[in-house]
Amino acid sequence: MNLETMYGSMGISKEVYAYGQKIEKELKERFAAIDENAEYNQLKVVYAMQKHRVSDIHFAGTSGYGYNDLGRDTLEEVYAEAFHAEAALVRPQIACGTHALSVALAANLRPGDELLAVSGKPYDTLEEVIGIRPSSGSLAEYGITYRQVDLRSDDSFDLEGIQKAMNERTKMVHIQRSKGYQTRRTLSVADIGEVIAYIKSINPEVICLVDNCYGEFVERIEPTDVGADLCAGSLIKNPGGGLAPAGGYIVGKEAYVENCAYRLTSPGLGKEVGATFGVMQSFYQGFFLAPAVTAGALKGAVFAANIYERLGFDVLPNGRESRHDIIQAITFGTPEGVIEFCRGIQAAAPVDSFAEPEPWAMPGYDSDVIMAAGAFVQGSSIELSADGPIKPPYAVYFQGGLTWEHAKFGILKSLQKLSDAGIAKIP
Ligand SMILES: *Cc1c(COP(=O)(O)O)cnc(C)c1O
Numbered sequence: 001m002n003l004e005t006m007y008g009s010m011g012i013s014k015e016v017y018a019y020g021q022k023i024e025k026e027l028k029e030r031f032a033a034i035d036e037n038a039e040y041n042q043l044k045v046v047y048a049m050q051k052h053r054v055s056d057i058h059f060a061g062t063s064g065y066g067y068n069d070l071g072r073d074t075l076e077e078v079y080a081e082a083f084h085a086e087a088a089l090v091r092p093q094i095a096c097g098t099h100a101l102s103v104a105l106a107a108n109l110r111p112g113d114e115l116l117a118v119s120g121k122p123y124d125t126l127e128e129v130i131g132i133r134p135s136s137g138s139l140a141e142y143g144i145t146y147r148q149v150d151l152r153s154d155d156s157f158d159l160e161g162i163q164k165a166m167n168e169r170t171k172m173v174h175i176q177r178s179k180g181y182q183t184r185r186t187l188s189v190a191d192i193g194e195v196i197a198y199i200k201s202i203n204p205e206v207i208c209l210v211d212n213c214y215g216e217f218v219e220r221i222e223p224t225d226v227g228a229d230l231c232a233g234s235l236i237k238n239p240g241g242g243l244a245p246a247g248g249y250i251v252g253k254e255a256y257v258e259n260c261a262y263r264l265t266s267p268g269l270g271k272e273v274g275a276t277f278g279v280m281q282s283f284y285q286g287f288f289l290a291p292a293v294t295a296g297a298l299k300g301a302v303f304a305a306n307i308y309e310r311l312g313f314d315v316l317p318n319g320r321e322s323r324h325d326i327i328q329a330i331t332f333g334t335p336e337g338v339i340e341f342c343r344g345i346q347a348a349a350p351v352d353s354f355a356e357p358e359p360w361a362m363p364g365y366d367s368d369v370i371m372a373a374g375a376f377v378q379g380s381s382i383e384l385s386a387d388g389p390i391k392p393p394y395a396v397y398f399q400g401g402l403t404w405e406h407a408k409f410g411i412l413k414s415l416q417k418l419s420d421a422g423i424a425k426i427p
Pocket residue numbers: 096097098099123125176178179180211213214234
């Protein structure tokens with residue numbers, strides 16, 4: 001059977017297949033650059049593992065308190081090495097990215113301090129962590145105030161606004177690399193470095209925290225290479241490489257990471273406790289695979305941008321611009337567009353392909369959200385997935401794909417659904 005017939009047997013029409021092949025051919029150079037980046041980052045990870053003498057003894061799990069968990073402690077050294085940071089906290093007890101960020105914030109802020117967000121409103125779930133939307137246990141309830149400086153209309157940092165907003169209570173600055181559920185540009189690591197340098201020139205004591213979700217391994221440098229004091233993310237996104245079954249990480253300056261450990265476990269206990277059960281091998285192996293997995297996801301994002309841009313939809317980033325995370329936003333302008341796209345992604349999944357996603361009121365979000373995730377790990381968004389809030393401008397956020405081949409199939413399947421529903425017209 002040839003490829004076209006094989007796609008045909010998977011429900012992809014000749015028309016959709018041919019359009020996909022045409023777009024893919026035009027992306028050869030982009031893909032080669034992504035592969036070279038993955039090659040660089042692969043070496044970075046292997047270097048860190050070799051330097052810290054990773055051995056199969058590190059894959060054994062601990063139970064109970066988890067004292068002397070060699071695998072856990074060494075993995076934290078490997079993360080710190082790869083991020084060129086002083087220390088790391090990499091734990092299955094960190095439930096998700098929101099939890100990692102929440103720990104980083106709460107651990108390093110005290111009553112009377114102020115948090116300043118300089119890349120606009122943080123990711124939706126952080127609104128309740130901070131108390132932008134009142135919530136039990138928020139930073140606001142503990143007397144930690146919050147200020148926000150939006151990006152300017154061209155998505156650059158509002159340096160003047162930042163200077164005005166900083167005051168003697170400003171203890172921590174929040175910078176979000178990825179766009180989240182917003183239609184703005186994703187920040188490059190270089191952009192982040194510039195704003196950190198500016199903030200430090202005003203007050204070198206301010207702690208700069210970067211929400212690094214979806215950004216890991218997309219570039220050759222990470223925020224910790226350009227002055228970030230703390231950087232946090234989820235292991236069911238890029239750095240888990242699709243194998244980590246749960247978890248989160250925080251990397252950065254030793255003293256701040258220590259504070260995070262005291263907050264995550266308990267004052268006095270810190271990093272010394274926290275059993276790892278049997279997850280260490282998948283944490284190590286996932287981190288090892290992460291550069292290649294991220295590259296596959298990135299190719300999927302570039303492919304999707306080019307497919308939909310040429311069909312007349314607004315895409316962000318556009319088909320040609322450089323990439324700083326694995327998220328692709330596509331604006332359909334109608335709920336039906338968002339829903340059909342997600343149904344196509346679901347139908348392409350290896351797991352739960354028979355399920356039909358529906359919009360629902362997810363905890364932490366302020367509108368109905370539809371999610372497509374036929375993943376091995378529940379909710380994993382380094383696996384092929386798409387989600388979108390059902391509110392204007394009706395944009396879908398597409399990400400992941402453990403392999404480029406699977407990402408491609410998912411995008412063709414979404415296009416097939418949109419084409420069958422008359423929403424997309426293939427030229
Ligand atoms: C995913 C994400 C988060 C939160 O992560 P969860 O694992 O879903 O809790 C925070 N910030 C950004 C930018 C994200 O993409």
